[in-house]
Amino acid sequence: MKTTVILHQTHHTLADFDAIFETTVGLLKGDGLHLFPELYLTGYPLQDLVLQRPFMESYQEYLKDLNDWAKKQNGKWRALVGGIAYEFESSSGGIPTKIRNVIYEVVPGEGLKNLYTKRLLPNYDIFDEQKYFSKGSQNAFYQFNGKTFGLLICEDMWASSFHDVDPCELMLQEVAEKKMSVDAIINLSASPFDVAKKKKRHERAKTISLQFACPFFYLNRVGGEDEVIFDGNSFVMAGPKLITELKSFEQDSLSISLDDIQSEYTEKPVQRFENTWEGLFSPQLDTSRKPAAMKGWNDEECSEVLEALIFGLQEYATKSGFKKFLVALSGGMDSALVLAIVKLALKPGQSVEAIYMPSMYSSSVSTGLSEQMCKKLGIPLSYLPIKFLHSAVKNAFTQTFPESFEGLTDENVQSRLRGTLLYTRSNQTGAMVINTSNKSELAVGYSTQYGDSVGALSLLGDLYKTEVYRLGDYINQHFGNLIPEGIIHRGPSAELRENQLDQDSLPPYERLDPMLEGILSYRLGKKQLLELGYSEAEITKVLHLYLKSEYKRSQFCPILKVKAKSFGFGYRMPMSKNINYQLNT
Numbered sequence: 001m002k003t004t005v006i007l008h009q010t011h012h013t014l015a016d017f018d019a020i021f022e023t024t025v026g027l028l029k030g031d032g033l034h035l036f037p038e039l040y041l042t043g044y045p046l047q048d049l050v051l052q053r054p055f056m057e058s059y060q061e062y063l064k065d066l067n068d069w070a071k072k073q074n075g076k077w078r079a080l081v082g083g084i085a086y087e088f089e090s091s092s093g094g095i096p097t098k099i100r101n102v103i104y105e106v107v108p109g110e111g112l113k114n115l116y117t118k119r120l121l122p123n124y125d126i127f128d129e130q131k132y133f134s135k136g137s138q139n140a141f142y143q144f145n146g147k148t149f150g151l152l153i154c155e156d157m158w159a160s161s162f163h164d165v166d167p168c169e170l171m172l173q174e175v176a177e178k179k180m181s182v183d184a185i186i187n188l189s190a191s192p193f194d195v196a197k198k199k200k201r202h203e204r205a206k207t208i209s210l211q212f213a214c215p216f217f218y219l220n221r222v223g224g225e226d227e228v229i230f231d232g233n234s235f236v237m238a239g240p241k242l243i244t245e246l247k248s249f250e251q252d253s254l255s256i257s258l259d260d261i262q263s264e265y266t267e268k269p270v271q272r273f274e275n276t277w278e279g280l281f282s283p284q285l286d287t288s289r290k291p292a293a294m295k296g297w298n299d300e301e302c303s304e305v306l307e308a309l310i311f312g313l314q315e316y317a318t319k320s321g322f323k324k325f326l327v328a329l330s331g332g333m334d335s336a337l338v339l340a341i342v343k344l345a346l347k348p349g350q351s352v353e354a355i356y357m358p359s360m361y362s363s364s365v366s367t368g369l370s371e372q373m374c375k376k377l378g379i380p381l382s383y384l385p386i387k388f389l390h391s392a393v394k395n396a397f398t399q400t401f402p403e404s405f406e407g408l409t410d411e412n413v414q415s416r417l418r419g420t421l422l423y424t425r426s427n428q429t430g431a432m433v434i435n436t437s438n439k440s441e442l443a444v445g446y447s448t449q450y451g452d453s454v455g456a457l458s459l460l461g462d463l464y465k466t467e468v469y470r471l472g473d474y475i476n477q478h479f480g481n482l483i484p485e486g487i488i489h490r491g492p493s494a495e496l497r498e499n500q501l502d503q504d505s506l507p508p509y510e511r512l513d514p515m516l517e518g519i520l521s522y523r524l525g526k527k528q529l530l531e532l533g534y535s536e537a538e539i540t541k542v543l544h545l546y547l548k549s550e551y552k553r554s555q556f557c558p559i560l561k562v563k564a565k566s567f568g569f570g571y572r573m574p575m576s577k578n579i580n581y582q583l584n585t
Contacts, residue, residue, distance in 0.1 A: 003145045003258040004032030005184075009234045011222040011251040013319055014043035015055060017062040024081070025069065028106065032255065033144050034079040037188055037221035038118075038154050039101060041066075041083035044190035045225060050132050053094060056086060066112065073108035078144055080105060082153065082188045085114055098134040103151055103188060105142070116140035118153040119167045126192065126228055126561070126570035129155075139171050147183040147258060150212065154189040157204055168208055175212070182212050184258060189220045193231035193308050194564045195301050196284075203270070205237040210269035215243065215261050222251055224315025227558045227569045229308050238263030248304075249311040284521065285514050291533030294466055294514050302474035305562050309459050310345040312560040316457050317350075317432055324431035325352040328422050328452075329374070329381065331366025333487055335436040336373055337472045338459050340482045342434060343377045344475075355425060357384045357418045365490065372484045382425075386417045393417070415451025422454065432456045435557050440465040440509060442556065442567055443516045444542065445549030453556060461559030462566045464513040506545075507538050515542050521565040525582060540583060547579040 008027050012020050020041060028034055038044060042059060049055050063083070080103050087098040101118040117136025121129035140151040150171050159166035175182055185208055191197065201218060209216040215238040222232040229249075236243040236256060241263045246252040285292045297305065317325070325346075327339045342352045356370045374381035393413055397405050426433050435455025437447050439462055447453040460468055472483050506512055515534055518524040519542075524532075529539045550573055559568040 001145065002260070003147050003183075004030075004255055005217060005258055006030065006032050006034045006255045007217065007219050007234055007236075007246065007253060008034060008036050009219065009222055009232045009246045009250075009252040009254075010037060010040060011232075012043055013223075014046065014225060015049065015058070016043070017058055021062060021066060024066065024079075024106075027253070028073075028077060028079055030255075031076040033149075034077060034106075035186060035188065035217065035219045036079065036081040037219050038082040038190040039084065040081050040188075040221065041104075043223070043225070044221065044230075045126070045228065046132070047128075050084065050099060051096075056094075056096065059084065060086065063112070066106070068111070070106050070108060071111045075108050078105060078107060080115070080142070080151070080186065080188065082190070085117070099132055100136065101129065101133045101153060102136075103140070103153060115142060116151045116153070118156060119165065120155040120159065120163045122155045122158075122162075124162065125565065127155075139167070139174050141171075141174075141180070141182070142186075148180065150182050150185045152185065152187040154187065154191060157187050157208060168211065172211060182214050184215045184217055185209070185212055186217045187219070189218060190230060191220050192561065193229045193304075195297070195305055195308075195562055196564060197231075198233055198304075201233075202235070202237065202242060205235070206240055207270045209237050209239050209263075210265055210267055213239075213265040215258065215263070222249060224312045224319075224560075226316065227312075227561050227566075229312045229315070229561060231308065231311075236261070239265045240267050249307055285517060285532075287532060289533075291511060292514050292518070293510065294464065294517060297467065297470050297474075299474060302471055303478075305463075305471060306341070306344075306475065308562050309341055309560055313342065313345050313434075313457065313459060314347070316558070316560075320432070320456070322430070322432035322456075323350050324429055325350070326422065326426055326429070326431035326433050327352065327354050328418060328433075328436060329354040329356050329370045330436075331356075331362070331369045331487065332490075333465075333468055333472060333483075334438055334460060336369075336483045336487045337468055337475070338434055338436045339373065339377065339379065340472070340475050340479075341459055343379060343482065344479065352379055353425075353429070353431060354379050354381045355384055355422060356381055357386050357421055359385075359390060359414050360387050361414075365486070369484050369486050369490075373482070373487065376484070377482060384421050384425075386414060386421070389417050390414055412448045412451060415448035419448075419451045419454040434459060435461070437461060437556075438465050438468050439463055439567065440506075440513055440516060442553060442559075443520065443549070444506060444512070444545035445552050446506065446545075447552065449552055449555065453552065455557045458557050458559040461556070461568065462562045464516065465509040466513045507542065511538065512542065515539065516546070519543070519546055520567075521563075526584070543583055544579075547582060550575040 083104050085100040085102045086096045089097050102114050103116040105113040105115050119136045121133050121135050123130040142149045142151055156167040205216045205218055217236055219234045220232055221230045223230045231248055233248050235245040238261050284295050286295050325342050329335045354374050394405050433455045435458040438460040441447050476483055526539050
């Protein structure tokens with residue numbers, strides 16, 4: 001009898017127990033082994049929600065309902081589902097003594113059985129599982145239909161120097177000692193997206209498949225959880241051969257016969273591999289050039305990033321209850337790209353409005369380009385000039401306070417007036433304000449608190465300025481020149497003073513962005529940046545701006561994460577600290 005494996009790449013809101021229960025009941029039909037992602041029963045990441053009593057009580061009740069339902073079923077199917085196992089002691093007063101990230105087996109006629117506890121608990125970047133979970137210590141080999149499956153949960157496939165054991169090596173040792181044969185390895189995952197992740201997953205799965213000489217089933221969840229995006233892209237790997245792959249950013253299911261998977265396992269497996277810890281800081285700079293430069297995205301990478309941003313925007317908006325979007329259009333590249341992405345993301349029943357808020361320093365070119373773009377996209381453009389509001393505020397302050405109303409004071413009040421108008425319009429229409437700042441600006445503090453930094457969500461906060469231009473080019477090439485060429489080719493400017501250009505305050509983005517990438521992702525200091533070919537004056541200036549801007553980043557809106565290392569959820573840095581040692585070494 002053939003063994004059928006059914007992969008269910010699911011998509012739910014965190015802690016939506018009723019919906020998850022109904023989905024489970026609906027999908028558990030047909031003979032075979034049904035697979036569901038890591039922490040499928042709750043969603044991921046849960047953070048402190050996992051410690052709240054209402055959550056724990058609701059989850060325990062829902063787990064009992066699922067167990068009772070399974071006992072009433074019959075059939076030749078089984079299911080492996082990711083979930084949480086709480087352990088309580090009577091003296092704890094309802095506080096769990098242990099929480100485990102586990103795989104449950106759902107058995108018709110019998111109920112739920114706890115099979116395996118996750119062994120490797122990641123504790124880097126966005127992950128903090130050691131704060132919540134207790135790690136497992138045992139291998140798990142699961143029997144179904146005469147076949148033997150080795151079980152892993154997400155990080156278990158990514159052993160590294162960060163962890164004290166390698167679950168795959170321990171499983172191989174047990175296989176050898178007991179002279180077992182393994183028919184497949186199953187990994188239930190909740191693995192966040194980044195632009196390089198899919199290739200790394202495939203390479204690691206290939207290695208494991210070759211080591212065990214059997215297929216590798218990788219099942220990932222789909223969803224946008226605030227800043228973190230889960231892309232799905234579940235797959236089956238057999239040695240060097242990718243047998244099948246599920247959809248990106250969509251709920252999907254696939255049924256496959258284990259017995260029909262054909263592949264050769266004679267290729268020697270890779271012994272050394274990059275993983276989620278060391279690989280996080282693998283070079284993405286072209287260091288063959290002096291100074292070092294960013295490695296540009298190819299079309300496939302641009303497509304992935306665009307798809308992730310569209311999906312992440314829709315997830316955040318839908319789960320937060322928004323159907324309208326609001327973008328402050330300036331005639332510059334950042335706001336133009338944001339507007340284009342929002343337009344491409346729109347679904348039936350959704351709308352977007354652009355607001356143009358010129359000051360006395362705004363050029364007629366900016367006005368014309370904003371009008372041109374909105375006409376091209378079929379988006380309404382509203383005008384809210386700030387010239388007279390700016391004058392009124394300036395007059396009020398000069399009549400009340402003796403200090404000068406010039407320089408940054410004069411520039412920042414313009415930006416904050418725009419933020420006020422933008423959110424006033426948001427209050428009128430119930431629209432979600434989309435931030436238009438990029439990663440380069442965020443890194444060096446080139447934005448105004450409560451001004452151009454406002455917004456409910458940042459689409460570009462993980463894209464350096466050079467990547468903003470690259471993605472804009474990609475959109476124009478593949479979606480019909482949505483962004484006017486005049487916007488793409490003009491010099492970046494905040495237009496807060498006469499003849500202002502970004503390059504007056506910052507190094508050119510072609511040099512700034514790789515320096516910032518070196519500082520953020522490679523953890524480089526002044527010495528290493530000098531070796532990459534940058535001037536000492538530029539390095540000192542950039543480091544100073546970067547180090548002095550933590551307070552701005554700490555108050556910034558959620559940023560959709562599309563890189564291995566990003567600001568936001570996985571970036572934790574004290575605001576108050578000594579920075580001199582970093583400027584001098």
